[in-house]
Amino acid sequence: MSNSETYRVRMSGISKRYNAIQTLDDVSLVLRPGEVLGLVGDNGAGKSTLSKVLSGAVVPDAGTIEIDGMPVTFTSPAEARAARVEMVYQDLSLCDTVDVAGNLFLGREPRRRIAGISFLDKKRMHEQTRQMLDRLGIVIADTRLKVENLSGGQRQSIAIGRAASFEPSVLIMDEPTAALAVAEVEAVLDLIRAVSARGVSVILITHRLQDLFLVCDRIQVMYEGRNVAERLIGETNIEDVVNLIVGRKFNARSATNAYRDGAPA
Template identity: 85%
Template structure:
């Protein structure tokens, strides 16, 4: 067994109820330094709620969280960020009318003072932005471009780059490859590989199951607010993962193949 001290994240007995709905029921999650964990499940399985607990956006009713072996208690995303936990949400939270550099440094722009008045140091900001993007292998031709003029993959890369620039120990990504073209998907997956190679622990939430087998070390499957399975990625396949997600033997409809009795698609 792996010693508990080697875990970057240990969540134990996490529960959360909204009125009569039990969103999370005694859920646990572990994550090692530099590990990429695929967190999967059908809509309503609880994976987004669990990730929001770890990112400080949701306060659990029960359960404990440890980061690098130390107990933590998050009441806001700022608390999680102070513990070096970052989350990239599906909506990206980018400012479309602000340029690339401005989005990367939003809220922490470099400044200099003139007669005691802080002035935005645009030159330094763009220089740092270029170095930041190059270090992550992100190809953006000009940091002066407004985000609204970028492709979906470039926007996703900017959101991930911004989170990575906070030097996180844990990076949570919610559907980072949704609605992207094939080439853009590969660029985002390569960015995940780059970040994890630096020792950052990554949680990847996705419905694109093929992506799991390209970047993940392990997967955790959730069903109706509970853990149902964990698998090393080398010891499973897409068919098994689908079966675990839907909670029953899945039989796909295809030409010449009948659906198992009692099953529905």
């Protein structure tokens, strides 16, 4: 089987330096069609920077990216979007004073012409929004509700739904369940399952390790800008993942304390 048939995404040798700080150091990542990959690591591990490289928000100093076997170079999110790569950021970037349908279609609203004059086709916009929400299993009673009146989970679902409406082949989610109530977390995880079941490849960045075991097929652990481990989700557990994330730091701290206490090497 060729690489183009096996991998939706292949990133190799990705490096990025900001002045004296090496944020990414020869990082690789692969992602298969319909796969959900958990990308985890401590703060400063480089996972957000790596995802921004793939979404076009950060230009790497070195490395290559292939989408469906074709080499690509992204210098902006628009270029990544053209290659069907979407990212949902933690701040969601929703317009609170605009309704649900308006947020889903922001910047690409359907229009109709009457007597040569272009008007916003609100009826079609709300009909298409309802179809889109139903298809993804997003429960919103009224598409005319302003986003500021929605719960945190509903807002997160709208942000994911908007990204999914662009028909991406790759969807990156940065902490989608942070600060959500338990019931809302489950709704967002259901949405991730629904998106991946449609063949979309998903990268999930999260500190909620329990979520990994509910939706992910595989995890990749980063530490100080480098890959340190990969695990199939069925071959690991939370304790193992925690040790991979903080193990080096914990071991180094323990060794320092041992010397301070006069313990033998």
